[in-house]
Amino acid sequence: MKINGTHYRSIWHEDGDDGVAYINQAVLPHRFEIARLESLADAVEAITRMQVRGAPLIGVAAVYGLALALREDGSDRSLAQACAALLATRPTAVNLRNFISRARAGLTQIAPADRHAAAIAIADTIAEEDIAICTAIAAHGLGIIAAACERKGGRPEINILTHCNAGWLATVDWGTALAPIYLAHDAGISLHVWVDETRPRNQGASLTALELGWHGVAHTVIADNAGGHLMQQGEVDLCIVGADRVAANGDTANKIGTYLKALAAQDNGVPFYVALPSTTIDWTMQDGLAGLEVEERSAQEVLTIAGLDDQGALTRVQLAPAGTTARNPAFDITPARLVTRFITEYGIHAPQDLAGAVPHP
Amino acid sequence: MKINGTHYRSIWHEDGDDGVAYINQAVLPHRFEIARLESLADAVEAITRMQVRGAPLIGVAAVYGLALALREDGSDRSLAQACAALLATRPTAVNLRNFISRARAGLTQIAPADRHAAAIAIADTIAEEDIAICTAIAAHGLGIIAAACERKGGRPEINILTHCNAGWLATVDWGTALAPIYLAHDAGISLHVWVDETRPRNQGASLTALELGWHGVAHTVIADNAGGHLMQQGEVDLCIVGADRVAANGDTANKIGTYLKALAAQDNGVPFYVALPSTTIDWTMQDGLAGLEVEERSAQEVLTIAGLDDQGALTRVQLAPAGTTARNPAFDITPARLVTRFITEYGIHAPQDLAGAVPHP
Numbered sequence: 001m002k003i004n005g006t007h008y009r010s011i012w013h014e015d016g017d018d019g020v021a022y023i024n025q026a027v028l029p030h031r032f033e034i035a036r037l038e039s040l041a042d043a044v045e046a047i048t049r050m051q052v053r054g055a056p057l058i059g060v061a062a063v064y065g066l067a068l069a070l071r072e073d074g075s076d077r078s079l080a081q082a083c084a085a086l087l088a089t090r091p092t093a094v095n096l097r098n099f100i101s102r103a104r105a106g107l108t109q110i111a112p113a114d115r116h117a118a119a120i121a122i123a124d125t126i127a128e129e130d131i132a133i134c135t136a137i138a139a140h141g142l143g144i145i146a147a148a149c150e151r152k153g154g155r156p157e158i159n160i161l162t163h164c165n166a167g168w169l170a171t172v173d174w175g176t177a178l179a180p181i182y183l184a185h186d187a188g189i190s191l192h193v194w195v196d197e198t199r200p201r202n203q204g205a206s207l208t209a210l211e212l213g214w215h216g217v218a219h220t221v222i223a224d225n226a227g228g229h230l231m232q233q234g235e236v237d238l239c240i241v242g243a244d245r246v247a248a249n250g251d252t253a254n255k256i257g258t259y260l261k262a263l264a265a266q267d268n269g270v271p272f273y274v275a276l277p278s279t280t281i282d283w284t285m286q287d288g289l290a291g292l293e294v295e296e297r298s299a300q301e302v303l304t305i306a307g308l309d310d311q312g313a314l315t316r317v318q319l320a321p322a323g324t325t326a327r328n329p330a331f332d333i334t335p336a337r338l339v340t341r342f343i344t345e346y347g348i349h350a351p352q353d354l355a356g357a358v359p360h361p
Numbered sequence: 362m363k364i365n366g367t368h369y370r371s372i373w374h375e376d377g378d379d380g381v382a383y384i385n386q387a388v389l390p391h392r393f394e395i396a397r398l399e400s401l402a403d404a405v406e407a408i409t410r411m412q413v414r415g416a417p418l419i420g421v422a423a424v425y426g427l428a429l430a431l432r433e434d435g436s437d438r439s440l441a442q443a444c445a446a447l448l449a450t451r452p453t454a455v456n457l458r459n460f461i462s463r464a465r466a467g468l469t470q471i472a473p474a475d476r477h478a479a480a481i482a483i484a485d486t487i488a489e490e491d492i493a494i495c496t497a498i499a500a501h502g503l504g505i506i507a508a509a510c511e512r513k514g515g516r517p518e519i520n521i522l523t524h525c526n527a528g529w530l531a532t533v534d535w536g537t538a539l540a541p542i543y544l545a546h547d548a549g550i551s552l553h554v555w556v557d558e559t560r561p562r563n564q565g566a567s568l569t570a571l572e573l574g575w576h577g578v579a580h581t582v583i584a585d586n587a588g589g590h591l592m593q594q595g596e597v598d599l600c601i602v603g604a605d606r607v608a609a610n611g612d613t614a615n616k617i618g619t620y621l622k623a624l625a626a627q628d629n630g631v632p633f634y635v636a637l638p639s640t641t642i643d644w645t646m647q648d649g650l651a652g653l654e655v656e657e658r659s660a661q662e663v664l665t666i667a668g669l670d671d672q673g674a675l676t677r678v679q680l681a682p683a684g685t686t687a688r689n690p691a692f693d694i695t696p697a698r699l700v701t702r703f704i705t706e707y708g709i710h711a712p713q714d715l716a717g718a719v720p721h722p
Contacts, residue, residue, distance in 0.1 A: 029681065029682040194688075197560070197663065197680070197681075198586070199558070199560060199584040199585060199586060200584045200586075202680055205663075205664075205680050205681040205685070206680065206681065206682070209681050209682055209685045210682045213682055213684070213685070219685075219686075220686050220687060220688050221663055221664065221681050221685055221686070221687040221688075222663065222687065222688050222689075223560040223561045223585070223617065223618070223663055223689070224560060224584070224585050224586050224618070225559070225560060225561075225585050225616075225617040225618025225621065225693075226617055226618070226688065226689075226690055226693075227621070228618070228620040228621045228624070228693055229617060229620065229655065229690050229692075229693035229694070230688075230690075232620070232650070232693065232694065255586075256584065256586040256587055256590060257584070257585070257586025257587070257589070259589040259590065259593070259625070260586065260588070260589045260621040260622075260624070260625055261621075263589070263621065263624040263625060263628055264620070264621055264624060267624055289593070294590065302558065302566075302582055302583065302584055303566075303582065304668070305666060305668065305678070305680070306678070307665070307666065307678025307679045307680045308678055308679040309670070309676050309677070309678050309679075310676075310677070315670050315671075315676060315678050316670070316671070317666070317667070317668025317669055317670050317676055317678055318668045318669040318670075319558070319563055319566050319567065319666070319668045320390065320558075320566040320567065320570050320582050321390040321567070321570055321571045321574055323574070324566070324570045324574070324580075324582055325580075325581050325582070326581060326582040326583065327555075327581050327582075327583050327587065327591075328583075328584070328587075329587055329590050329591075331590075332586075332587075332589055332590035332593065333590070333593065
């Protein structure tokens with residue numbers, strides 16, 4: 001993705017570099033800051049504090065973190081401890097678990113002294129695969145947007161609603177839900193994106209608005225409360241969101257509030273798409289509503305918010321009366337029945353076809 | 362309602378006072394400030410800037426504003442101009458229109474010199490009626506909460522979700538949606554309220570949390586996105602919200618995001634109640650979804666937010682990247698089919714019974 005003419009990935013490792021560079025998303029959109037992972041502890045902190053976030057990117061960052069742990073100590077014990085520390089950072093995102101399992105399976109076959117280099121190579125490979133997957137998702141999703149455009153006939157603009165950030169900042173490059181939008185925009189399709197601000201962490205108003213602006217895609221931020229009204233008014237042609245973990249039955253864990261938009265989409269006949277790499281599917285989970293774990297995060301994320309004050313300083317303000325408590329579930333589960341289609345690197349799938357259409361172990 | 366032992370109404374007029382006092386809700390919960398209306402212009406500004414808000418309170422404040430206009434000039438022309446200015450402040454709340462119509466009909470019968478005193482008397486009467494109405498709503502709603510408590514059997518606590526602020530700050534005293542909660546709490550029913558923060562203006566996190574805290578009712582603030590998840594998890598026994606305007610068919614205009622919670626309630630079998638004075642019903646509107654006007658407010662309410670910084674200063678911060686645009690519909694329409702029951706001063710009504718059960722012209 002280009003930012004002011006320079007191509008960036010959300011995370012990258014260069015040959016000969018001992019560490020890993022990433023864009024610190026905790027200070028976006030107000031500051032553009034490149035930070036570095038130099039150790040396992042750095043990776044754990046970057047993931048926990050959501051300096052890197054988004055299910056695919058969390059997974060890639062975790063494997064780089066594993067590699068940094070093995071640089072210090074390549075032993076079996078170090079490998080096990082690092083895997084455990086990384087798996088404990090975010091309980092819902094499943095790419096983390098999938099990528100760590102894959103890396104660990106490979107690394108146990110390798111002599112301890114060679115594990116650091118091997119882990120870096122695995123992380124680099126997963127990062128490249130992630131880009132290829134997102135490119136395929138973009139191509140499949142483009143067909144959906146083009147078809148919506150055709151259905152609309154003479155009316156010029158396709159209005160797409162998205163929740164949270166499933167753009168290139170949530171992956172290594174391109175994104176999942178936003179990838180088809182970028183491709184459609186580049187293909188000359190006139191479109192406009194409704195960006196849910198996505199409280200409490202506002203990844204929509206901060207990250208998605210920033211990404212779309214960088215790419216030149218027309219967009220408007222809305223309160224999370226507004227999407228149902230816009231659908232009632234016929235101002236949304238389709239919804240596309242990402243996912244943090246999808247069960248084998250298609251039940252979808254995604255950012256808190258996704259379920260409410262899926263309900264409104266169904267109530268208004270608006271198609272609701274979930275775009276995801278197949279690595280986000282948890283094949284061990286048969287029933288997502290019954291089984292998917294939802295991370296609870298700090299009440300402070302609800303009770304306070306950061307932004308730029310009138311001096312241009314990044315300031316955190318308290319919103320509620322002193323002493324107020326808050327609950328902060330980070331995800332909700334959208335039942336498969338509310339998903340029109342899944343978009344993966346393998347194509348476009350009805351919920352009931354997901355397990356049959358997507359290769360898995 | 363008592364605040365630290367002192368009884369307050371949200372707006373009041375004292376004998377011999379030339380003006381009207383009110384609690385400035387634009388600076389709550391961070392500052393408690395009593396402000397005054399001394400003129401029509403003050404009233405228009407207080408309503409437009411939402412220093413007074415909530416459909417019943419807006420209506421009462423408007424009639425006091427009318428009285429202040431008539432103190433300056435009691436002529437027919439002044440009366441007409443003042444009514445027009447007040448009606449233009451907020452297009453969705455219908456009590457405003459109903460109360461202004463009622464006051465105007467009475468005042469045209471009266472000599473210009475006597476109109477100021479008459480208008481004050483009308484406003485005082487409407488304020489007293491509002492309190493009586495809210496008290497009746499509380500009594501009817503108490504039965505619903507008590508029944509929910511009984512259904513829950515041994516489990517000790519009733520969890521109620523509310524959206525925005527339909528408490529005593531939205532009325533003259535007691536409130537609509539919160540009135541039954543206060544009464545149930547006073548009756549010794551153990552309950553806990555999930556408070557939707559209610560972006561973009563956060564009336565939940567600021568006003569509802571404040572009111573419930575003053576009254577000693579257990580409550581937890583949640584992002585607007587979280588309610589669906591909590592309902593899926595069985596953590597909500599019932600929802601109660603207020604209304605800004607209800608059509609004769611039961612379609613309900615209320616704070617943006619209400620519709621999404623009503624959808625989630627239906628999807629999870631959670632009863633969804635709308636509490637309102639009958640003065641909030643627009644009998645001239647047969648089909649709310651087709652006809653109710655939704656006010657669009659400033660984009661700045663979405664793009665910025667005010668809170669206390671770490672120095673304790675009330676500070677407004679910018680949330681989105683510079684140059685981002687926003688859309689800000691203030692209300693949405695919850696179709697009558699999603700409302701379990703309406704609670705008015707006349708009792709508890711199924712949507713299809715509303716027109717038959719509630720007296721109207």
